[in-house]
Amino acid sequence: MTDLVIKSADIVGKGRQDVLVRDGRVAEVGSVSAKDAEVVDADGLVLLPGLVDLHTHLREPGREDAETVLTGTRAAAKGGYTAVCAMANSYPVADTAGVVEQVAALGRAAGYADVQPIGAVSVGLEGKRLAEIGAMAQSAAQVRMFSDDGHCVHDPVLMRRALEYVKTFGGLVAQHAEEPRLTEGAQMNEGAVSSELGLPGWPSVAEEAIIARDVLLAEYTGARVHFCHVSTARSVAIIREAKARGAKVTAEVCPHHLLLTDEAARSYDPVYKVNPPLRREADVEVLRAALAEGVIDAVATDHAPHAPQDKECEWAAARPGMLGLETALSISVLALGGPSGVDWDVLAERTSRTPARIAGLEAHGRDPQPGVEANFTLVDPSATWTVVPEGLASLSRNTPYAGMELPVTVQATFLRGRATVLNGKIEEETTE
Amino acid sequence: MKHLLTTKELTREEAELILDVTEQMAEAVTGREVPKLPALRGRTVVNLFYEDSTRTRTSFETAAKRLSADVVNFAAKTSSVNKGESLRDTALTLQAMGADAVVIRHPAAGAPQRLTEWLDGAVLNAGDGTHAHPTQALLDAYTMKKRLGDIEGRTVAIVGDILHSRVARSNIWLLTKLGATVRLVGPPTLLPKDIDDWPVEIGYDLDASLKGVDAVMMLRVQHERQNAAFFPTANEYSRLYGLDERRLALMPDHAIVMHPGPMNRGMEIAAAVADSPRATITEQVTNGVWVRMAVLYLLLTNGESK
Numbered sequence A: 001m002t003d004l005v006i007k008s009a010d011i012v013g014k015g016r017q018d019v020l021v022r023d024g025r026v027a028e029v030g031s032v033s034a035k036d037a038e039v040v041d042a043d044g045l046v047l048l049p050g051l052v053d054l055h056t057h058l059r060e061p062g063r064e065d066a067e068t069v070l071t072g073t074r075a076a077a078k079g080g081y082t083a084v085c086a087m088a089n090s091y092p093v094a095d096t097a098g099v100v101e102q103v104a105a106l107g108r109a110a111g112y113a114d115v116q117p118i119g120a121v122s123v124g125l126e127g128k129r130l131a132e133i134g135a136m137a138q139s140a141a142q143v144r145m146f147s148d149d150g151h152c153v154h155d156p157v158l159m160r161r162a163l164e165y166v167k168t169f170g171g172l173v174a175q176h177a178e179e180p181r182l183t184e185g186a187q188m189n190e191g192a193v194s195s196e197l198g199l200p201g202w203p204s205v206a207e208e209a210i211i212a213r214d215v216l217l218a219e220y221t222g223a224r225v226h227f228c229h230v231s232t233a234r235s236v237a238i239i240r241e242a243k244a245r246g247a248k249v250t251a252e253v254c255p256h257h258l259l260l261t262d263e264a265a266r267s268y269d270p271v272y273k274v275n276p277p278l279r280r281e282a283d284v285e286v287l288r289a290a291l292a293e294g295v296i297d298a299v300a301t302d303h304a305p306h307a308p309q310d311k312e313c314e315w316a317a318a319r320p321g322m323l324g325l326e327t328a329l330s331i332s333v334l335a336l337g338g339p340s341g342v343d344w345d346v347l348a349e350r351t352s353r354t355p356a357r358i359a360g361l362e363a364h365g366r367d368p369q370p371g372v373e374a375n376f377t378l379v380d381p382s383a384t385w386t387v388v389p390e391g392l393a394s395l396s397r398n399t400p401y402a403g404m405e406l407p408v409t410v411q412a413t414f415l416r417g418r419a420t421v422l423n424g425k426i427e428e429e430t431t432e
Numbered sequence B: 001m002k003h004l005l006t007t008k009e010l011t012r013e014e015a016e017l018i019l020d021v022t023e024q025m026a027e028a029v030t031g032r033e034v035p036k037l038p039a040l041r042g043r044t045v046v047n048l049f050y051e052d053s054t055r056t057r058t059s060f061e062t063a064a065k066r067l068s069a070d071v072v073n074f075a076a077k078t079s080s081v082n083k084g085e086s087l088r089d090t091a092l093t094l095q096a097m098g099a100d101a102v103v104i105r106h107p108a109a110g111a112p113q114r115l116t117e118w119l120d121g122a123v124l125n126a127g128d129g130t131h132a133h134p135t136q137a138l139l140d141a142y143t144m145k146k147r148l149g150d151i152e153g154r155t156v157a158i159v160g161d162i163l164h165s166r167v168a169r170s171n172i173w174l175l176t177k178l179g180a181t182v183r184l185v186g187p188p189t190l191l192p193k194d195i196d197d198w199p200v201e202i203g204y205d206l207d208a209s210l211k212g213v214d215a216v217m218m219l220r221v222q223h224e225r226q227n228a229a230f231f232p233t234a235n236e237y238s239r240l241y242g243l244d245e246r247r248l249a250l251m252p253d254h255a256i257v258m259h260p261g262p263m264n265r266g267m268e269i270a271a272a273v274a275d276s277p278r279a280t281i282t283e284q285v286t287n288g289v290w291v292r293m294a295v296l297y298l299l300l301t302n303g304e305s306k
Helices: A069-078 A097-110 A133-136 A158-170 A192-197 A204-221 A232-246 A263-266 A281-293 A328-335 A344-359 B010-031 B055-067 B087-097 B109-115 B135-148 B168-179 B221-226 B234-241 B246-250 B279-302
Strands: A004-011 A016-022 A027-029 A038-041 A046-049 A051-056 A081-086 A116-118 A171-175 A225-227 A249-253 A376-386 A405-415 A419-421 B044-049 B070-075 B101-106 B122-128 B154-159 B181-183 B200-203 B215-218 B256-258
Touching: A046 A344, A051 A069, A051 A328, A051 A344, A069 A081, A069 A097, A069 A419, A081 A344, A081 A376, A081 A405, A097 A116, A097 A133, A097 B168, A116 B181, A133 A158, A133 A171, A158 A171, A158 A204, A171 A204, A171 B154, A192 A263, A192 A376, A204 A225, A204 A232, A232 A249, A232 A281, A249 A281, A249 A344, A263 B154, A281 A328, A328 A344, A328 A405, A344 B087, B010 B135, B010 B168, B010 B279, B044 B087, B055 B070, B055 B101, B055 B122, B070 B087, B087 B101, B087 B109, B101 B109, B101 B279, B109 B122, B122 B135, B122 B279, B135 B168, B135 B215, B135 B256, B168 B181, B168 B215, B256 B279
Parallel strands: A004 A038, A004 A046, A051 A081, A081 A116, A171 A225, A225 A249, B044 B070, B044 B101, B101 B122, B154 B181, B154 B215, B181 B200, B215 B256
Antiparallel strands: A004 A016, A016 A027, A046 A376, A376 A405, A405 A419
16 A cells, blocks of 8 residues: 655644555654655645544445445545444344444445444343343454434333443443333424424423433443433533533434424424434524533434435324434534634544544544554535535435535545545545 | 415415405305306315315315315325325325315324425315314304404413314414414313413413303314323313303303314213304304315415406
């Protein structure tokens, strides 16, 4: 592999440097002059550690009509990601060593981003019996994070056991916090808008009650819990208090919860249907502030591709979820102060370093320094782009941002020194 | 007006126009040997009903036929909610058949609005989930206007399961737009969340809420609500929120009793009250035909060629 020089990139907003990459790792940072090296001119671009997504639905195996590991990781690379954590709600469910190894292998074969499978907490996501968590942890996929995402681990006994069990290998449970009895038939955030639209409400307390309970369980068991897609102001308050007490609690927020509100449901267009639902403006403001402050640890996309027929229908018949991988960076920048106001170090912390640390992905979320794997993305802070669903790399089209102009473009993404995206375009050759 | 999806989107002028045309329809047809007008001859109106509602479907069918439209009843037993043909495919089929207007009744809120994206004809909402039922509200308003003389300045109590009622929602927007005061009365379990901004008074005590009303609108209580802990028993509901003769006596003498039907006699309304001369229930049914004629006429002709 030829040496690579990334020339005069603004390293995480701290100043211009050259980065020399040799054999997939950083060899030198500073003023580099290397002969016979491939040079990527990064003048005017910001270099970030490659983004890490804690929450991606790649849909393979089972719903390859909506997304595959290949198309999903291409979308990830396009969005600046070098690693994604694949949620367990595939068909079959990722509740055995076999399925998680298959997903990891598909990721390696695709070559666009590292795919770290998340294992199911319970068999078939049914919330009844623990899945073979130990087998998945010891498999080649080395699963550390477990989640029934899409479903809440609502049985307090099962949640307690799962939290205790993952301590054996330093794992964690990522909870989809939703008290199911409070959300039966729920279609959108419960509040003024749902009352007017006549759509059954998803009360914020259904999320907050589970988060409060699981904070207590985490403290009681001494285990690690991570909260998926935190969406309400009160949830933030509970997490803040838990952290202040020293509970081993982390939390993520989704880009759409940082930008959109339940007002979008007035169109009855299910592209805005998502679980947990879009909340109120007041929640958006609190989530943004909590992300900037670090009470919310990470941005996670909850990238949820859906086939057209699952969205081109009545709201109640539609599946919940929206695309996120290719728009998350732009929206994170918006939420953290916009392209001129954003602190790139904070952005890197929330979209790369911290999620990598939570997921246990040691080769990711690293700023360039000699020896680290060259997993980086180069972004143009002054560029803007307009979201065109047909232009996305994902196999699906269910983006809620169609037609919106967003700040910041991804110019290049490097996975172990090899470009997966260059000049804003996906590289077709990915073999290492 | 291209479609009629909700009463919220109607202007006061549009609502008053519909009520005026309703009056004209009633006058034009009543007492005629052949109660038919030629206004919509050659136009096709499709009744697309995803819920069993013989009453509403028959009312729309009668209205369309009295305007000489061709009526097609598309009884959709299943929807994509329960894995039948998708609403979009059905819409494309109706579009291909050249439907001038589609009257849709659907269990999913917002289905009529979705339909407008997939076909060119007028869409008339005949009830979508717990969202809206605009022609019911219009016929209620027309009934009040006929019985009370006017709507402006009147006070209307809507009683019962507001949470699950599209009739209540549509009446709230329409009646307040027309200058009435609306009181919502029911147990807190059956009132929607965060409705402080709605232009209504809210009460939990029916006796108190009946003082000074000009009309009371009793809502049907679905039997399945009893099993979902919205209230303890049918008896208790009836005691607290049923309209019986004692409560009827609390209302001013001129006040009328309305019900969108079908009624649960003995539950939300006592039989003697339902059959009293102050009840407008059968008039509401008659007026429903006139209102639906008016709406079909206005949507399909833009009020021209009269």
